[in-house]
Amino acid sequence: xxxxxxxxKEAVIYQVYPQSFQDSDGxxxxxxxxxxxxxxxxxxLGADVVWLNPVYKSPLDDNGYDISDYYRIHPMYGTMExxxxxxxxxxxxxxxxxxxxxxNHCSDEHEWFVKSRQSTENxxxxxxxxRPGKNGGPPNNWISFFGGSAWEYDPMTDxxxxxxxxxxxxxxxxxxxxxxxxxYKIMHFWLKKxxxxxxxxxxxxxxxxxxxxxxxxxxxxxxxGKYYANGPRIHEYLKExxxxxxxxxxxxxxxxxxGITDEIAPLYVGEERDxxxxxxxxxxxxxxxxxxxxxxxxxxxxxxxxxYYTRWxxxxxxxxxxxxxxxxxxFPRMVSRFGNDGKYRVESAKLLATLILTMPGTxxxxxxxxIGMTNxxxxxxxxxxxxxxxxxxKILKEKGMTERDFxxxxxxxxxxxxxxxxxxxxxxNAGFTSAIPWIMVNPNYPELNVQNDLAxxxxxxxxxxxMIQFRKKHPCLVHGSYTDLAPGHPExxxxxxxxxxxxxxxxxxxxxxxxxxTGILPKEIDQPVRSNYSGHAEKHQLRxxxxxxxxxxxxx
Ligand code: ISL
Numbered sequence: 001x002x003x004x005x006x007x008x009k010e011a012v013i014y015q016v017y018p019q020s021f022q023d024s025d026g027x028x029x030x031x032x033x034x035x036x037x038x039x040x041x042x043x044x045l046g047a048d049v050v051w052l053n054p055v056y057k058s059p060l061d062d063n064g065y066d067i068s069d070y071y072r073i074h075p076m077y078g079t080m081e082x083x084x085x086x087x088x089x090x091x092x093x094x095x096x097x098x099x100x101x102x103x104n105h106c107s108d109e110h111e112w113f114v115k116s117r118q119s120t121e122n123x124x125x126x127x128x129x130x131r132p133g134k135n136g137g138p139p140n141n142w143i144s145f146f147g148g149s150a151w152e153y154d155p156m157t158d159x160x161x162x163x164x165x166x167x168x169x170x171x172x173x174x175x176x177x178x179x180x181x182x183x184y185k186i187m188h189f190w191l192k193k194x195x196x197x198x199x200x201x202x203x204x205x206x207x208x209x210x211x212x213x214x215x216x217x218x219x220x221x222x223x224x225g226k227y228y229a230n231g232p233r234i235h236e237y238l239k240e241x242x243x244x245x246x247x248x249x250x251x252x253x254x255x256x257x258x259g260i261t262d263e264i265a266p267l268y269v270g271e272e273r274d275x276x277x278x279x280x281x282x283x284x285x286x287x288x289x290x291x292x293x294x295x296x297x298x299x300x301x302x303x304x305x306x307x308y309y310t311r312w313x314x315x316x317x318x319x320x321x322x323x324x325x326x327x328x329x330x331f332p333r334m335v336s337r338f339g340n341d342g343k344y345r346v347e348s349a350k351l352l353a354t355l356i357l358t359m360p361g362t363x364x365x366x367x368x369x370x371i372g373m374t375n376x377x378x379x380x381x382x383x384x385x386x387x388x389x390x391x392x393x394k395i396l397k398e399k400g401m402t403e404r405d406f407x408x409x410x411x412x413x414x415x416x417x418x419x420x421x422x423x424x425x426x427x428x429n430a431g432f433t434s435a436i437p438w439i440m441v442n443p444n445y446p447e448l449n450v451q452n453d454l455a456x457x458x459x460x461x462x463x464x465x466x467m468i469q470f471r472k473k474h475p476c477l478v479h480g481s482y483t484d485l486a487p488g489h490p491e492x493x494x495x496x497x498x499x500x501x502x503x504x505x506x507x508x509x510x511x512x513x514x515x516x517x518t519g520i521l522p523k524e525i526d527q528p529v530r531s532n533y534s535g536h537a538e539k540h541q542l543r544x545x546x547x548x549x550x551x552x553x554x555x556x
Contacts (some may be wrong), residue, residue: 007048008197008252008277009321010478011096012357012468013364014047017329018055018077019063020421021367023433030421030432032078032086038422041450043093045370045461046468049252050090051199053329054100055083059109061168062146062387063419064100065201066107070186087194096196098252103183104202105169112182113170120157127179128170129162131212140214142223147391162212164205164228166387174206174237184244191245197252200276203238204257204268207231220293229259235267238275247274254323254362256280262315269320278321278362284308285331295392295406297413300338302510306484306493313360313482324361326352327369332417334366336375340512340545345372347545350463350532351508354547357467358477358497358506365464368422371453372460375417376442378410385439386415425451463532470530474551476502485520492542494520501554509542516541525550 022034032055042050054064057072064074073083090097106113115124131139131151138151138160144167151160152167162171172179187198205228215223238255246253255268255276261283268276287304290296316322326334335341339348349372356363378384381393381403393406411417416439423445424431430445442448453461471477480497491511497504505525509515517540527536528548537543 005479006277006321008362010472010475011048011252011362012046012471013049013051013098013323013362014042014045015051015053015328015364015366016042017053017367017419019053019438020419020432022422022424023435023437026433026435027076028433028435028437029076031076032073032082036082036086036089038424039089039093039095043095044465045365046465046472047095047365049096049098049196051098051254051364052100054102056102059107059168061107061166063385065102066105066109066166066169067102068107068109068111070106071189084193091194096252098197098199098254099190099195100201101187101198102201103172103186104205105163105165105171108168108170112172116170117154117156117161120159126176127173129173129208129210129212130157130159131162132159140212141218142212142215142227143218143220145220145224146388147395162208166391171208172206173208174233175208175210180237180240184241187241187245191249191251195251197254197277199280200253200255200257202257203255203276204229204234204260205231207234207237224259229257230264235273235275238268239273242274253277254280256282258282262312265312265322266315266320269322271319278323280323280325280328280364281312283312284326285328288337294413295396295409297409302490302493303488305338306487309359309482309495310484310487316360317481322361323364324356324359325364325366326356327366327418328364329366329418330415332413333373333375334369335372336412336417338510341372341374344512344545345374346460347532347543349460351510351545351547353460353464353467354506354530354532354549355493355508357464357471358504358549360478360480360482360497363471366418368418370461370464371423371448371450373420373423373448374442374444375411376420376440378407378414378416378440380407381410383440384410384414384416386419389414389416423449425449458534467530470549474502474504475499476504480504486517491515492517503552505550505552507542507546507548507550509544509546512544514541514543521550522552525552 019030021030022038023030024033055077056067057069057074058064058067073080112124112127115122116128138149142150144150146166150164153160163169208231209227253276288297288300290298334352335349339352420442421432421437426446429437430441453459476497476499480499483496485494486492493508495506529551530549532547
């Protein structure tokens with residue numbers, strides 16, 4: 001067991017996608033005042049930290065992950081005074097706020113880039129990666145996460161610039177010490193306001209292989225693993241950031257980024273490293289991607305998911321820290337992806353809540369999961385808003401895919417599934433807005449909403465609340481060791497968490513059928529201390545999507 005206690009290890013994070021949480025001014029878009037009006041919901045759930053997706057000034061090509069001014073709030077979300085009030089109101093409720101820090105790239109409308117593209121001599125030229133073309137094409141064969149080349153030609157100076165996301169998100173050149181200084185200045189600005197930390201967007205990608213060699217394999221996965229992630233100077237940069245900024249504040253940092261494997265992760269979060277506190281490890285978020293990537297999904301395998309947990313938990317048993325989550329604003333709703341969002345929506349949503357709240361790592365709950373929100377029935381491409389989906393539609397349409405076939409895939413994997421508005425009640429637009437919402441409201445809102453859940457002791461919301469308190473009461477669930485008890489079973493997820501004199505057994509039935517198990521429970525143990533069903537199951541049996549937690553104290 002790890003002994004070093006830190007507030008951010010014991011905390012529960014709640015993620016708010018501001019555009020979709022609560023509109024207060026009737027423009028169909030969520031905003032800061034709307035969020036303030038809903039803070040009690042988050043506090044009453046029992047969360048400690050809110051991670052707020054970007055609210056900075058931005059042309060919103062990638063919904064705010066393309067920042068044009070790091071020191072301003074996008075007017076659509078409100079003003080800096082609104083932001084200051086948000087922070088005050090959160091702190092008054094004992095909630096902490098972590099902001100998204102998006103500094104691998106900025107927006108093409110940021111003044112650095114506007115100046116940079118003007119001439120090869122401009123002092124901002126070196127804030128980005130500009131290179132001449134090769135054989136009439138881009139400098140190399142790297143491709144962007146969102147489709148097409150990672151280089152965009154700019155006729156103004158007859159050179160290409162690097163963008164590993166959209167062409168409106170030019171990559172910042174961290175080799176340039178001036179860029180790093182700018183980033184540290186931004187961080188000090190927000191930390192001095194009193195925010196409680198950062199979630200660092202694609203931080204694994206900030207150090208580039210500046211020779212820009214061609215990739216021998218043109219696939220994105222290979223390019224990310226070999227060229228984009230964990231670049232040569234990444235740890236030097238993170239250590240410098242710690243020295244220059246983070247060591248001066250009692251805040252938490254969580255790094256996000258593709259390509260951080262369980263082997264490499266300790267280099268980012270090892271306690272002696274002075275880099276980051278924890279990461280959003282993404283490996284399990286790619287678990288159902290097929291040979292052609294995200295838009296070629298395959299069924300997920302529980303055995304593979306368990307293998308992922310075993311490997312990652314083993315690495316972090318002794319040193320460093322991770323997070324526990326099954327969805328966020330980039331991946332489908334967890335109940336639709338890992339549960340059964342039809343007949344067993346309530347049971348499977350509670351089972352998944354049990355999983356994330358009994359696992360090692362700081363749990364992160366994406367808004368709406370606490371009421372079991374599902375993927376949305378997008379029927380046509382006109383209803384989609386996400387740049388990734390729109391780009392891949394163009395690419396796959398050219399390859400002959402019909403809109404109908406594409407939409408069937410979008411309903412499974414599209415990021416818009418998790419960006420539909422919060423379902424507060426059964427009034428117009430689920431109580432999210434009085435105007436036309438920026439993205440459709442999931443039509444299941446008349447039944448599936450917060451108001452309904454609050455009215456019942458047996459709801460998903462009530463279950464989350466209870467489970468959060470349960471985790472807080474039992475440090476074993478935070479700090480205990482982890483062992484998978486049935487790694488080869490295709491439907492049963494059974495694991496043990498142990499500290500010196502206490503242990504928990506968590507049993508989860510990932511199937512629509514009753515499941516019998518043997519050899520897991522000690523003889524003397526009878527009934528679970530928690531289950532997502534009311535009434536007892538037969539001993540050694542789980543009902544469909546049933547979660548049972550057994551508590552064993554030494555001497556029993
Ligand atoms: O969204 C993904 C796949 O559909 C991920 O590969 C994602 O691109 C990756 O996790 C990085 O995500 C982050 O940076 C992106 C932004 O679009 C995402 O919303 C953000 O979470 C670029 O800033």
